[in-house]
Amino acid sequence: MTEVGYKNATRTPQVRFVENESLAIPMFSVLGQEGEVDDSADLSAVDPEQALNIYKAMCFTRVLDERMVAAQRQGRISFYLTSTGEEAASVASAAALADTDMIMAQYREQGALAYRGFSAEQFMNQLFSNELDLGKGRQMPVHYGSHKLNYMTVSSPLATQIPQAVGYAYGQKQAGEGAITLCYFGEGAASEGDFHAALNFAAVLDAPVIFFCRNNGYAISTPAEEQYAGDGIAARGIGYGLKTIRVDGNDALAVYLATKEARDICLSINKPVLIEAMSYRLGAHSTSDDPSGYRSKDEEQKWRQFDPIERLRHWLFAQKLSGQALWDEVQDKALDESLRAEVLAAMKAAEQVPKPRLRELVTDVYDTPTLELQRQQEALEQHLAQYPEHYPKTAGRV
Incomplete structure (x- = not known):
């Protein structure tokens, strides 16, 4: 039979439907929960000292x-989102990138930013929206951003960063920068139209972008089985013509190796890649959420045995460097104590830093504030002057 229609399509006289089960995608994993390594796994690309840095960033998070x-x-x-149970997905993937690569996050990837060097003080300044906040106090908590660290500022609308990442990566290719863009999102965001448009554009335009889906089982309160009937998110990548891999999102070394290879693909042949990292959100969706309303404690406890930090810790304990143990219980306890002291001290310091001055609220929205912005600024100042008792933190900060 001659080839017709799409490339690789051949004619057949039989009525044969392709079913979901025939396209099941395997999950790449190299570490057992006790830190044991699969006999067939190749860890030659893993630097034990870098793995230790990944571990430290996971613990900090x-x-x-x-x-x-x-x-x-x-x-x-006022608000917070944890990444408890998902630390390996964000930290280990960020570790596989170059510092010049752009990261576009959803809102649960503080670990990636921590790995790149965002300090405890910088995290706290953003969370408390004080005058040292890089976002100038204009964002809600956890909407981090850092121009220096190539981490695009987080925005609330779901999935908007996915097509934006394609455009940014295409620009990187056109500029010949030798850099890529990695875009994080959850499996819930993959239900948005932006996801589908982005994958299609990336595949057609050959944009060097990694789509990194954290499949943590829930889109807030909606379980994955109520979101889609197909074989997860990875199958969609294949449908759009992307090179695709599914990885154990709780295995830091597997995430690192998969992302490293994905980056090589993006740079060498300018092709997009989809990574689906299978994990579980151990915490609530946010501090506004109560997960007891949609899942059981037994389910949560079951997943605690797959804690990504515990898994990597066991592996590190078994590593030798120049004949000496790379990491041990004493060092691990000292790390935990120092991190807790560091975070607490940064929080107390950030609480004491004044809020940004209200006069700076609109100064750089445009090169010159518009008349409408000026009127709004004046109305705000008049309101605060009339009701100062309701806004104690603005006293003297106009």
Whole structure:
């Protein structure tokens, strides 16, 4: 039979439907939960010292999350999102990138930013929206951004960063920068139209972008089985013509190796890649969410045995460097204590920093504030002057 229609399509006289089961995609994983390595796994591209840095950033993220949930419950900040149980997905993938690569995050990838060097002080300044906040106090908590670290500022609308990442990556290719863009999102965001448009554009335009889906099982309260009937998100990448891999999102080394290879593909042949990292959100969706309303404690406990930090810790304990143990229990305890002290000190310091001056609220929205912005600024100042008792934190900060 001659080839007709789409490339690789051949004619057949039989009525034969392709079913979901025939396209099941395997999951790449190299570490067992006790840190044991699969006999067939190739870890030659893993530097043990870099793996230790990944581990430290994961631990920092866990401590930061615990402290800030407590701070929100105490009324010290208004909102927070944890990445508990998903630290390997963000940190290890960021570790596989070059510093010049752009990261476009959703809102649960603080670990990637921590790995790139965003300090505890910088995290706290953003969370408390003080005058040292790089976002000038204009964003809600966890909407981080850093021009220096090539981490695009987070925005609330779901999935908008996915097509934006395609455009940015296409620009990188056109400029010949030798850099790529990695875009994070959850499987819930993959239900948005922006996701589908982005994958199609990336495949057609050959944009060097990595679409990194954290499939944590829930789109807020909606479980994955109520979101889609297909074989996860990875199958969609194949449907749009993308090179695709599914990886164990709780295995930091597998995430690192998969992302490293994906970046090589993006740079060498200017092709987009989709990575689906299978994980589980151990915490609530946000501090505004109560997961007990849609899942059981037994389910959460089952997933705690797959804690990505525990898995990498076991592997590190078994590593030798110049004949000496790379990491041990004493060092691990000292790390935990130092991180908790660092985060607490940064939080206390950030609370004392004044809020940005209200006069700076619109100064750089445009080169010169429009008349409408000026009128709004004046109306705000008049309102505050009339009701100062309701806005104590603005006193003297106009």
